[in-house]
Amino acid sequence: MPELPEVETTKRGIEPNIVNKTIQHLVIRQPKLRWPIPDAVNALVGQKVEGVSRRGKYIGVHTKAGTLIIHLGMSGSLYFVDVGTPPLFHDHVDIELLGSPIVMRYTDPRRFGAMLWQEGDWLEHELLKSLGPEPLTDEFNAKYLYERAKGRKQAIKMFIMDSKVVVGVGNIYANEALFKAGIHPKRAAGNISLARFEKFVSSIKMVLSAAIEQGGTTLKDFVGGDGKPGYFKQELAVYGRAGKPCIECSILLKEIRLGQRSTVYCNNCQA
DNA sequence: AGGTTCGCCTGCGGGC
């Protein structure tokens, strides 16, 4: 499932292949994604791509007419194929570029992803306008989290995965960052000291930026590949390791469900 | 308003 590093890698991968290119044709084979793809996206045809950006796990493809907003959901990916390559069953959208021998293709088996349209400032889109800060900016810091968490009884893991608090911290990295910071996933968000938030914030920034850095090394295979950066080689200390020994203290890692999501932690190292 | 649960989907792994 694409987490923020995968989305950033995808953004960097498609950018050089579509910026300054004119969209010649749009083929929508399956409009039923998480929401139906709006007819308005057809405004893309004839438009030149002026830039690509990312906000949280949303990718924006900007033109003068408006922005195509893409979310990869859990199983979506963008990749490039030669013009004329027959689509596979889950290849829902093709974006053909004028004078380009390759086509940008959106594939998404589970269709949890989305393709939306926004005119003007794309950040004003309903789904984007109340998102929290980007995790790798200075705006996301311990003081911000501490203030935001005041009085909240919600488990810290759920709190940090709330996109209104901060974007881009998905299940895998929430588990990893909590372990790195030594914070128990069920601890009430409002019951964490500023000092512990300092450690938590730097853990989050560390795991995310390390993953993005590694994602960059897969970019050379982006065109012609399946577009999936895949799981980064970054060693995961807890996620997917329930029942295995903690890498720090060797006691067996526990697994619980928190907000219906798999949560793995060390009962000894995290309090 | 804070907090929890639901549901969209398909692939995959376990059980038989």
Added chain:
DNA sequence: TGCCCGCAGGCGAACC
């Protein structure tokens, strides 16, 4: 081998 079942998972919607 093949079938069935249950589950995973981002995240907005709906509910409490």
